Amino acid sequence: MRARGLWACHLGPELGGQGYGQLRPALLNEVLGGSSWAPTIFGCRAPDSGNAEIPAHFSTPEQQDRYLQPLLDGEVCSTYAMTEPHAGADPLLFTTTARRDGDEWVIDGEKWFATNARFAAFLIVMCVTDPDAQDPHRRMSMLLVPAGTPGVEVVRSVGVGTDRPGEGTHGYLRFTGARVPADALLGEEGQAFVVAQTRLGGGRIHHAMRTIGQVRAAFDMMRERAVSRSTRAGALGSLQMVQEQIADSWIEIEQFRLLVCCAPPGSSTRSRTTSRCARRSRRSRH
Structure with missing residues (x-):
């Protein structure tokens, strides 16, 4: 697909894509939608296609080397952990927190329907970092969490749509005192809404x-x-x-x-x- 100029068409040339904008990738995805494996072959599978947008715009060079490049090369997959059991996709009701403890963030809470969680190399997690912020849209931040981090548990994986029984890929996650370095922050503290919309647009x-x-x-x-x-x-x-x-x-x-x-x-x-x-x-x- 790279040789044919069709790999990761949703990304710009600086990230290995074609810079096609929105129309041509949309028409391409219409064709790919008829096959469950086609988006993987074309480097635009969900949630990795959207997850690549986040470090592309908001990560440091070190984070891009560690997380973004392997994702763009198709060597790993990732998880976007946003929705929660009691709140669905309404971020103003989220309760998963990340508090600073010296040079680390400590994450506690639960996430729901986190696609690819059981075999992802890393997670992008939306957490409440300033619950008392006057602007409710500035209460949350986005953090990079490597797979295997102590305190991160995949409680179970469930299936939706065409997933076969016992082969669900949508994880119910529990964070119990999970620690990541202070530089795991994506963008600025309190910028999670901006980061999320960049991904979802x-x-x-x-x-x-x-x-x-x-x-x-x-x-x-x-x-x-x-x-x-x-x-x-x-x-x-x-x-x-x-x-x-x-x-x-x-x-x-x-x-x-x-x-x-x-x-x-x-x-x-x-x-x-x-x-x-x-x-x-x-x-x-x-």
């Missing part, structure tokens, strides 16, 4: 496009079933109600796809995708 687009790829695969199976299944009246697909249902499904998929393709990658930028969709919309009205 483009990631939402790619996730949605991979979902469309999966939905298209299901749609193809539905069509195959309609022409291969026979009834007393002939092929199932010859029935008007079935044809209507297939047509409605196609329309819904196309609506979903256009909504994603026309979404800007972040609140601070207007993507080329948005501009192109707007131009197409104006042409269609005329």
Whole structure:
């Protein structure tokens, strides 16, 4: 994939990607979504694609050598530990803390649905470091935690979606006095919200496009079933109600796809995708 210029297309050239922006990687991920292993082959699997964005923007050169480069080379995988059992994905309700103790951070709490936790080389953990901060969005920081750190426990791994029974990859994590060096901080103290949004902005687009790829695969199976299944009246697909249902499904998929393709990658930028969709919309009205 590197030789063909298709490796890690979501990243800039300085990180080994192509600097394609959002539109072309989105279209690529739509194709990759039909296969469970394709994102790994193309160097854009979740959560590693988003996790690479964080050290790329907020880590020190030493952290990049230790964590980012092996991730970009496809040698390791990583975990993003943000959501919590009682709070879901609402950071203002998080209770996992990291307190300073000399030259170390001490982490206590629990995280939920941390993808790849049982075989990740490192974790990126969102922790409350200043619970009394006046601005609630400045209460948390992001920390790098190497796998195998004492006090980090994978309580269990659960499956979602297409995961087979007993092969779940989403970890329930417990931190009990887990210690990491003071320089494990990503970005500045209290900057976790900014760090998280940098990761999630483009990631939402790619996730949605991979979902469309999966939905298209299901749609193809539905069509195959309609022409291969026979009834007393002939092929199932010859029935008007079935044809209507297939047509409605196609329309819904196309609506979903256009909504994603026309979404800007972040609140601070207007993507080329948005501009192109707007131009197409104006042409269609005329």
